[in-house]
Amino acid sequence: MPPDKKAAHYERLYKQLTELLQKSNDTIAQMATISAVLFHKMDTFFWCGFYRVEADNLVVMPYQGPLACQLLPKGKGVCWAAVNRNETIVVPDVHAFPDHIACDSRSNSEIVVPLRNKQGAVIAVLDVDSDKLNSFDAVDATYLEKIVALIHFD
């Protein structure tokens, strides 16, 4: 999708999600809603969901798509890299990323966006996989960061 069309599509989804997330302040309900909307409205999203940070693992939270790893062991893979660097990571080819964790062998590219609590600590990530190479760019990073900023944390 051309970047301007993708941005316009994200704008519509952002507006829709802003309205939907006003219905509940429950973090899990909001994550479930975001993963359902993104998975069903973004053509390239093969898997889309959340992991929360625990001491030894990232633990899976609401998601849509094929069965995923429940636990991601500390320090390994793209999701932990996003936690440790405290920044969004775009991976054009997951096979070229050292330590990438393949929950599903059909994944080829990926974006991971950190979620921060009110104190600024990374407490979870949004992870999106595509079965095509090079699916994600700065437009995805910008809008997915805006979308996760809608989630309420106590």
Ligand code: SME
């Ligand atoms: N690929 C991720 C693991 C999670 S799955 O993609 C759903 C990683 O390397 O951390």
